[in-house]
Amino acid sequence: MSGKPPVLQVTGLDAGYGDLQVLHDVNLEVYPGERVLIFGPNGAGKSTLMKAVSGLIHPWEGAVTFNGRAITGMPPEKIVSLGMSYVPQLDNVFANLTIAENLEIGGVLDRRRTAQRMQEMFELFPVLGERRKRMAHTLSGGERQMLAMARALMLKPALLLLDEPSAGLAPMLVADTFRRIVAINETGTAILMVEQNAKQALEIAHRGYVFETGRNRFEGTGAEILGNKELGKLYLGEEE
Amino acid sequence: MTEFLQTSIFALATAGVIAVSAVGLTLSYGVTRFINFAYGEFLTMGAFFTLILAGAGLPLVPAAIVAVLLVGLAGVLIARIFYDPLMSRGPFPLLITSVGVAFILQNLLRMFYGSDPKRFPVPLMRPWHIGNLFFPKAQVGILLVSLGTMLAVHLLLRRTMVGKMMRAASDNEMLARVSGVDTRRIINITWFISSLIAGLGGVLLAITQVAIQPAMGWSFLLVIFAATLLGGIGRPYGAMLGAIIIGVGMEFGTAYIAANYTYAFAFAILVVVLLFRPQGIMGGIT
Numbered sequence: 001m002s003g004k005p006p007v008l009q010v011t012g013l014d015a016g017y018g019d020l021q022v023l024h025d026v027n028l029e030v031y032p033g034e035r036v037l038i039f040g041p042n043g044a045g046k047s048t049l050m051k052a053v054s055g056l057i058h059p060w061e062g063a064v065t066f067n068g069r070a071i072t073g074m075p076p077e078k079i080v081s082l083g084m085s086y087v088p089q090l091d092n093v094f095a096n097l098t099i100a101e102n103l104e105i106g107g108v109l110d111r112r113r114t115a116q117r118m119q120e121m122f123e124l125f126p127v128l129g130e131r132r133k134r135m136a137h138t139l140s141g142g143e144r145q146m147l148a149m150a151r152a153l154m155l156k157p158a159l160l161l162l163d164e165p166s167a168g169l170a171p172m173l174v175a176d177t178f179r180r181i182v183a184i185n186e187t188g189t190a191i192l193m194v195e196q197n198a199k200q201a202l203e204i205a206h207r208g209y210v211f212e213t214g215r216n217r218f219e220g221t222g223a224e225i226l227g228n229k230e231l232g233k234l235y236l237g238e239e240e
Numbered sequence: 241m242t243e244f245l246q247t248s249i250f251a252l253a254t255a256g257v258i259a260v261s262a263v264g265l266t267l268s269y270g271v272t273r274f275i276n277f278a279y280g281e282f283l284t285m286g287a288f289f290t291l292i293l294a295g296a297g298l299p300l301v302p303a304a305i306v307a308v309l310l311v312g313l314a315g316v317l318i319a320r321i322f323y324d325p326l327m328s329r330g331p332f333p334l335l336i337t338s339v340g341v342a343f344i345l346q347n348l349l350r351m352f353y354g355s356d357p358k359r360f361p362v363p364l365m366r367p368w369h370i371g372n373l374f375f376p377k378a379q380v381g382i383l384l385v386s387l388g389t390m391l392a393v394h395l396l397l398r399r400t401m402v403g404k405m406m407r408a409a410s411d412n413e414m415l416a417r418v419s420g421v422d423t424r425r426i427i428n429i430t431w432f433i434s435s436l437i438a439g440l441g442g443v444l445l446a447i448t449q450v451a452i453q454p455a456m457g458w459s460f461l462l463v464i465f466a467a468t469l470l471g472g473i474g475r476p477y478g479a480m481l482g483a484i485i486i487g488v489g490m491e492f493g494t495a496y497i498a499a500n501y502t503y504a505f506a507f508a509i510l511v512v513v514l515l516f517r518p519q520g521i522m523g524g525i526t
């Protein structure tokens with residue numbers, strides 16, 4: 001992409017839990033302003049990759065660079081301060097904090113801008129503004145996903161990691177979520193997201209990676225992946 | 241009627257002592273997820289440090305303030321030395337270690353201060369009289385300090401960023417970290433506040449007792465646990481409510497049923513409530 005250096009570069013990454021190796025020599029890049037999709041079967045290691053990139057687990061081998069800076073093995077609170085935010089797949093809001101408090105925590109590293117960013121989040125997600133004083137555990141599934149995203153956007157990250165943002169949402173809300181992701185991306189935040197709704201997600205992704213058993217299986221533009229017969233059969237639910 | 245009201249005055253003061261102590265315990269549990277069995281000794285330290293400083297010539301209130309701050313620092317130090325290294329090993333090693341710390345502290349206090357009971361230096365004050373009721377100034381003072389502490393904890397948790405970060409870390413530590421919260425710093429602050437509140441609880445407890453002794457906090461731990469569990473452990477507002485129930489139960493049990501079993505009433509109430517609501521009375525609210 002136009003010769004610019006990548007925001008995120010993952011090279012030769014191995015990672016896992018205890019004795020269990022999940023990721024094997026994983027490589028991946030995200031360029032500034034891109035929307036990149038990761039998909040693949042359950043258990044392929046997609047969430048593990050997100051955790052290794054965001055600092056929640058320590059990679060065994062390989063390197064992660066963010067804006068040219070090595071962040072391999074840095075603690076998550078340091079990584080977020082450099083401009084990468086992460087929305088986990090599960091438990092991605094503070095259930096016993098109010099909506100407003102969730103956002104305050106999201107903005108904790110730049111408190112002078114918190115009030116202004118919170119207003120911007122309420123414009124992007126009006127329903128959150130209406131419920132700002134409510135505890136997050138009272139929100140519906142869709143509203144929770146919005147809050148999770150808003151929390152991660154408080155610091156205006158250069159890169160946003162989203163782990164299955166449309167999981168469990170009604171079909172109408174899925175399209176809505178993808179529209180918002182495009183809108184967020186158009187404000188200058190690069191997106192790396194994991195999705196099971198791969199077909200829909202590919203329509204908005206510039207590029208995609210297919211993972212299988214913790215390994216790179218395929219990569220290409222949205223059109224290339226959608227046009228790949230074998231992948232279509234395996235992961236996109238296409239008939240011959 | 242008069243006796244009932246009179247008992248209520250004492251019950252509220254007792255509830256205040258318990259509430260302060262229980263809130264401190266529940267805060268540290270909320271953030272660290274482990275029950276610090278040395279917590280009772282933090283109370284004892286509050287009482288003994290006050291006694292030592294008062295013995296050195298400080299008036300009671302300044303002595304208590306300095307003592308309480310010292311207990312806060314001691315708590316951070318103890319946590320860093322004994323608890324932090326074990327945080328990733330699950331609850332059991334921590335629990336055993338904290339019992340060990342309790343005994344070390346208790347024996348240190350005994351060594352330096354002897355095991356015979358000491359009188360706490362509360363000046364004798366004439367109680368206020370309203371009709372047939374009398375309001376001992378010490379009891380009224382305890383009640384006011386407890387209410388002030390509850391208010392301060394409430395404001396800390398709801399209005400300050402440190403308090404919100406404590407709640408966030410308690411709610412979801414991983415998410416707090418990826419949001420940029422330095423959870424190690426928050427844990428240290430939590431230990432400081434929790435131990436400081438324990439020290440204050442110890443001073444209040446000492447005021448209500450005829451004499452103070454090295455095992456006073458350890459024995460009172462049962463009462464604190466009762467209130468904390470009753471309120472749903474890790475829930476400060478629950479602990480406050482639990483404390484009122486236990487305090488009132490203890491004082492009325494002592495006044496109307498049997499005078500020698502004050503602490504046993506705390507335990508009995510706990511057992512009865514938990515039989516009906518295992519999650520505590522505040523289940524579901526944080």
Ligand SMILES: Nc1ncnc2c1ncn2[C@@H]1O[C@H](COP(=O)(O)OP(=O)(O)O)[C@@H](O)[C@H]1O
Pocket residue numbers: 017020022041042043044045046047048049
């Ligand atoms: N915390 C964990 N401890 C141990 N194993 C885990 C943990 N999280 C995930 N795994 C294992 O790692 C593998 C990959 O999981 P994950 O990265 O969640 O896959 P995906 O997100 O692609 O569905 C699975 O076999 C899963 O059981």
Ligand SMILES: [Mg+2]
Pocket residue numbers: 046047048089163
């Ligand atoms: Mg996953």
